[in-house]
Amino acid sequence: MNELGKKTLLIVDDEPDIRDLLCDALVQKGYQTVSADNGANMWRCLEETNIDLVLMDLYLQEEDGLQLARDVRARFEDMPIMMLTGKGDETDRILGLELAADDYMMKPFNLRELTARIHALLRRSMRQAPAAQVISSDHECLQFGTWTLDLTSRQLRNAQGEEIILTLGEFSLLETLATRPDRVLTREQIIDMSRGLETEVFDRTVDVLILRLRRKLEANPKAPQFIKTQRGLGYLFQGPVTKSVGGCAK
Known part of the structure; x- marks a missing residue:
C-alpha cells in the first residue's frame, strides 16, 4: 500500500485497451494501479512496488497466465489474485481455482461487479492479530x-x-x-x-x-x-x- 493509504493493484493483460480501461476505472474507485503486458514486466512491478492485489488475464498471447499466477502464489503466498478470462472452458476455471486464483471474472465483465469483488478480496486479505x-x-x-x-x-x-x-x-x-x-x-x-x-x-x-x-x-x-x-x-x-x-x- 502506498504512503497515502491507497491500495495498489497490478493489472496484467496484453491488451492495451483492457489495461487502460481497468486502470482508469480502478483509479476512479480510489485505487492506485500499475500495469504489465507480460511476465517480465509483471515481476518488475512486483519487485519495485508494494502490490496489494494482482488482476491477471488467464490468456496472454505468448505466455501462460495460469502458470504466472501459480508462480506469483508460490512466491507471495497471501497475495490476492483475481483472474480474467474470455473463454468459457470449465477446465481452465477449475485449474485456476485449484492452483492460484482467489476469484474469477469472465470477459466481458461488469466494472461495478469487478470492483466489488476486488474490494472483497482486499478486505479478506487483511490479517489482524x-x-x-x-x-x-x-x-x-x-x-x-x-x-x-x-x-x-x-x-x-x-x-x-x-x-x-x-x-x-x-x-x-x-x-x-x-x-x-x-x-x-x-x-x-x-x-x-x-x-x-x-x-x-x-x-x-x-x-x-x-x-x-x-x-x-x-x-x-x-x-x-x-x-x-x-x-x-x-x-x-x-x-x-x-x-x-x-x-x-x-
Missing part, C-alpha cells in the same frame, strides 16, 4: 473441534485465535456445510445454498473448493475429520457443531 480483534457480544458463531467459525464477521479462527484467511467461495461453502452437520448434501444443493457461489459454478468447482478447505482445516486432508465424501451422493460435515451467540472469540 488476534489480540487486536474485537468481537461484538452478538456475533453468531459455530464451534467444531478446535475451530471457531464467526458467521457475523465471516472469519475462521483456530485454537490459538488466529484467523485463517478464506476466499469468498471457501467461506460460503464452509458455512453451508457447517450449518447443516451430519447431513449429506449433493453438489447441486451446495451450489444452491452457498451465497458465495452464485456465478460460473460447476459441480467440479465444488470439489476443488472442498480440497482447498480440507488443506486449511484438516490435520490430514486425505483422511478428513470434518468434511467427508459420500461417494455417489455428495459431502457431509461431521458434527458435533455447537452454535453460540456472543463470547465466541478464542
Whole structure:
C-alpha cells in the first residue's frame, strides 16, 4: 500500500485497451494501479512496488497466465489474485481455482461487479492479530473441534485465535456445510445454498473448493475429520457443531 493509504493493484493483460480501461476505472474507485503486458514486466512491478492485489488475464498471447499466477502464489503466498478470462472452458476455471486464483471474472465483465469483488478480496486479505480483534457480544458463531467459525464477521479462527484467511467461495461453502452437520448434501444443493457461489459454478468447482478447505482445516486432508465424501451422493460435515451467540472469540 502506498504512503497515502491507497491500495495498489497490478493489472496484467496484453491488451492495451483492457489495461487502460481497468486502470482508469480502478483509479476512479480510489485505487492506485500499475500495469504489465507480460511476465517480465509483471515481476518488475512486483519487485519495485508494494502490490496489494494482482488482476491477471488467464490468456496472454505468448505466455501462460495460469502458470504466472501459480508462480506469483508460490512466491507471495497471501497475495490476492483475481483472474480474467474470455473463454468459457470449465477446465481452465477449475485449474485456476485449484492452483492460484482467489476469484474469477469472465470477459466481458461488469466494472461495478469487478470492483466489488476486488474490494472483497482486499478486505479478506487483511490479517489482524488476534489480540487486536474485537468481537461484538452478538456475533453468531459455530464451534467444531478446535475451530471457531464467526458467521457475523465471516472469519475462521483456530485454537490459538488466529484467523485463517478464506476466499469468498471457501467461506460460503464452509458455512453451508457447517450449518447443516451430519447431513449429506449433493453438489447441486451446495451450489444452491452457498451465497458465495452464485456465478460460473460447476459441480467440479465444488470439489476443488472442498480440497482447498480440507488443506486449511484438516490435520490430514486425505483422511478428513470434518468434511467427508459420500461417494455417489455428495459431502457431509461431521458434527458435533455447537452454535453460540456472543463470547465466541478464542
